[in-house]
Amino acid sequence: MPHFAHVSLILAPDRSKLSKRHGATSVGQYREMGYLPEAMNNYLALLGWGDGTENEFFTLDKLVERFTIERVNKSGAVFDSTKLRWMNGQHLRARPSEEVTKLIGERWKTSGFLTVSEGPFVEELISLLKDGIDLITDADKVLSNLLSYPLHSTLQSEEAESAIQDNLPEFCASFLAAYDSGDLVGALEEGQAGWKNWVKGLGKSTKRKGKSLFMPLRLLLTGKLHGPDIGAAVVLLYQAGTTGVIAPEVSFVTIDERVKMLREINWETLSKDHVVKETASTV
Template sequence: MSNIRVRFPPSPTGFCHVGTARMAVLNYLFARKHGGTIVFRSEDTDKERSSPEFEEDILDSLKWLGLSWDEFYRQSERTEIYRAALRTLIDEGKAYVSEEESKKEAGVKVRIIRLKNPGTKITFTDIIRGDITFDTTELKDFAIARSDVDPLYHLAVVVDDADMKITHVIRGEDHISNTPRQILIQEALGYPRPVYAHYPLHLSADRSKLSKRTGDVAVRSYREKGYLGDALLNYIAVLGWTPPSEREILSLDEMIAEFELKDLHKSGAVFDLEKLRWYNREYLLQKTDEEFAVYALPILEDALKERGVAWDSAMGQNILHIIRERISVGDDIKNFAAEGEFDFFFADPLLDSTRIPQKGVGATDTTRHLEAVRQLLGDLAESAYRDAETIKGAVWDYATAEGRGAVLWPLRYALTGKDKSPDPFVVAHIIGKEVTLRRIDSALKNLANV
């Protein structure tokens, strides 16, 4: 293929959602695969709903996903081109002005421009679906402009595609019904017909059309939740497309190398939020320690400050490996922090004396075990706390002899104030000798009051 030209044609009437992103991804992969040109066309003819804010969001969201384009246009800046096309159609008797009652204001007459529909059968070849035939008679004479300075969607799209020399129109299957109208306008104006490819839409878990409730939310929402742009891009790309290599994780360049429109599935794929979380986790695991710190620490710091927990950047660095093991997306850090899962690394826990002993073990025996553990851990040099296994080794024989639960439960609770937490030896390693011994002393003091 040569001189391939495709378009990203979003309407800036809302934030960039997953459906818009997928349209852009598939067009991008196809164009870059064949050395083609990508045209970004902001279809802002809906004056009431379009806004610069939404346009900027779409541009920013697609850039965040790693996409780019070669040319940029706004339909609102191309009115004269549409007027010329309308004059041609009217002058040649292929369209006419119709005075009709307004659909918005009863009793008010408006002048609509309608295309004279020849009522022919139209067949076009879709790369994904094969030949599709429509009897256009049922479309009647459809409106193409509200006035000679206010074109409707179908006319503006057709004129733009021709003027911008678009060769391939790649879009969702919900646009199939638009195609016969657009072909009729193309034929009336003598424009060449582009190649069409209508891909299936993403589906929710119950196989209904994807909605905001089931995943078709704004890309910015995923970004705010801590998803990575390359992870979301990867998932959107392979959802409904099986690369020849059958790999799930691919870089953008790898996707370009493998992509072919004919490999897109003919039925809709289910948008699975859990699968997206899996993708994001895979991309997080690929990050270096430094990259992960840049990603995770600001989220953790903000979340702890919201709880009134004093921030310690060194401690934040120390627990990054624990965070990396537990999360799939940035919001997980916020949620764990909101539940107090990290508090004990930054501040001594408030202990409930009744929860210090393991169930079935009395306060007297628990006190004896904690005193023994304190002695064993107190005998360790400060340098021994650099290794969790060394700390474990100091306590393990005693815990095995006396009953691991009876010994390690109160140690865990003393250090964390939690019934469930990371390994107590790991916690001791992270918080250090001084804090470890201080917390054991606090637990013993609490037990003395039981």
């Protein structure tokens, strides 16, 4: 005969009894939200139980091997949705790479971002972005962020102040001259190796290196001050604009279009605006 036992109540963050008002309550809802079965098993097993170590990542087989009724706690356990999301990310990245690629690639095609669900472009895209994906549904947001080009809003932000004051207009002119020569496009055709060589040459010609070189480059090419590896990102952005893998419905700004936008910036007015903001903030 099997033996049954009750574990303690699962509590909400406010330590009240967990109920519908605290969010999703069925397995089906969590599946629709992008949670994996193995992550749910792992997390639920740790609500009121532990194996006596700091380890929190368990496969189902390992849970069966390590579980003992003696280590079940009597006090209620708090359901932490942030912890569950983190754990789902661990299990997602623990799956075979080809399986993760298939899941995310199909997601992007179904969501209308890509015209393909597999191939070298998709594989490199996932390799670049996977650390920011804890749920399959997160894939849409991270790809949308990579493809976006919020140049003007970033330039108007206070965070961009230091980059603008570091002779960004002059650096932009050097960048545009390098682009007009055809060297950048030729480098991007060669992939990341070509990009690295091109950046090295630009650094020498502008007498910049490290942050003073890569920060303005990231800003001009991606429209952002932060993001994944700049080399891998720019190569993928170039490919996205030349291979037809981005669905027509996506408002994607190609590298050529980004360069056109850079030519239209009134750097003098922008610099004056930042000076006014800085003066106002000190008054």
